[in-house]
Amino acid sequence: MSGDTTPALIDCPALGIGELARRAGCKPETVRYYERIGLLRDAPRTEGGQRRYGEAAVRRLTFIRHARDFGFSVEAVRELLEMxxxxQMPCHEVDAIAKHHLEEVESRLQRLSALREELRRMVGQCAGGRVESCRIIEVLSDHQLCIGESAHGGAQGLG
Amino acid sequence: MSGDTTPALIDCPALGIGELARRAGCKPETVRYYERIGLLRDAPRTEGGQRRYGEAAVRRLTFIRHARDFGFSVEAVRELLEMxxxxQMPCHEVDAIAKHHLEEVESRLQRLSALREELRRMVGQCAGGRVESCRIIEVLSDHQLCIGESAHGGAQGLG
DNA sequence: CATAAACCTTGTAGCGACTAGAGGTTCAAG
DNA sequence: CTTGAACCTCTAGTCGCTACAAGGTTTATG
Incomplete structure (x- = not known):
């Protein structure tokens, strides 16, 4: 385009799949995977069949990556995207979905906050001592970190 | 044992794999998996070949589950357990791990808090009969919340 | 025009971290 | 002693990517 932008080209998505993936921090294969499973919409194509994306797709993919990074399952991400x-979705459906995820988020926040406090304390205490003086091991063996049964759901996370 | 404890039995591990798993909030298969990959030591066995565990194993498994639940990878858990x-190992290594994880935790807390507020807002609006907008995607696609490349490692989490 | 990088589809398989099923044995309570 | 639950090993499946193979085509730059 070399700076020569004509109005007719302003609405044309400009990003290839590689650039989209790079911006959202994942691989092109992942983008194709998400398109296949329906999290991302089919992208417009060039005459040559190459996908092209705009800023909305960047935002959507970034959302997906972040949500996944938090442990939301793909299915939970799907629900959030549906919302x-x-x-105009009926309120009671939004309400049910939002409340369900809100519970999980609250739970995860509590656990992360507890972990943060302990990590801060640990970092503060480790002033050239030995492992036996560190409390990270004791802390992570401490049942006080357990907040309800959901705290023992393994590494399944949200969803 | 029915409350009839003899000194000779006090040192004998008493927990089966199912009870150990229940206490740490995971499946028996997971325990066997951890033994196989070396996170848990081989347990003493009954004559019939059944594993038996004591309180130290409960603590160790609880540690593992908590660390996993917070997103530490199995390999990171292994490192922590080594320490x-x-x-007598110097604790600056534990310190380094803790500091690294603290960064990640802070980042996640910010993002999860934003998502919680958005979900709360939506639930609140539902009570008023109508959801005017949904900023879920905006909230989790905000690049200000990204802290370094590691924040885009997919669902790999900590470690 | 040449060329390297990026892209395409389809299909398969690997990775990490569990998790479940098959086909058996052991344990503990009644 | 009987019996059901818990246990054993081994294999393979699940989820969510991720990479590779095969066999190409397209794009953009020099």
Missing amino acids: ADHP | ADHP
Whole structure:
């Protein structure tokens, strides 16, 4: 395009799949995977069949990556995206989905906050001592970190 | 044992794999898996070949589950356990791990808090009969919340 | 025009971290 | 002693990517 932008080209998505993936911090294969399972919409194509994406897709993919990074399952991410895609969705459905995820988020926040406090304390205490003086091992063996049964759901996370 | 404890039996591990797993909040298969990959030591066996565990194993498994639940990878857990197994090791390594994880935890807390607020807002609006907008995607696609490349490692989490 | 990088589809398989099933044995309570 | 639950090993499946193979085509730059 070399700076020569014509109005007719302003609406044309400009990003290839590689650039989209790079911006959202994942691989092109992942993008194709998400398209296949329906989290991302089919992208417009060039005449040559190459996908092209705009800023909305960047935002959507970034959302997906972040949500996954928190442990939301793909299915939970799907539900959240459904809500975002249908602002006119009946309130009771939004309510049910939002409340369900809110519970999980609250739980995860509590656990992360507890971990943060302990990590801060540990970092503060480790002033050239030995492992036996560190409490990270004791802390992570401490049942006080357990907040309800959901705290023992393994590494399954949210969803 | 029915409350009839003799001194000779006090040192005998009494917990089967199912009870150990229940206490640490995971499946028996997971325990066997951890033994196989070396996170848990081989347990003493009954004549019939059944594993028996004591309180130290409960603590160790609880540690493992907590660390996993917070996103430490199995390999990171292994490193932490190595350190715990060698108390004379200098704790600056534990310190380094803790500091690294503290960064990650802070980042996650910020993002999860934003998502919680958005979900709360939506639940609140539902009570009012109508969801005017849904900023879920915006909240989790905010690049200000990204801290370094590691924040985009997919669902790998800590470690 | 040449060329390297990026892209395409389809299919398969690997990785990490569990988790479940098959086909058996052991344990503990009644 | 009987019996059901818990246990054993081994294999393979699940989820969510991720990489590779095969066999190409397209794009953009020099």
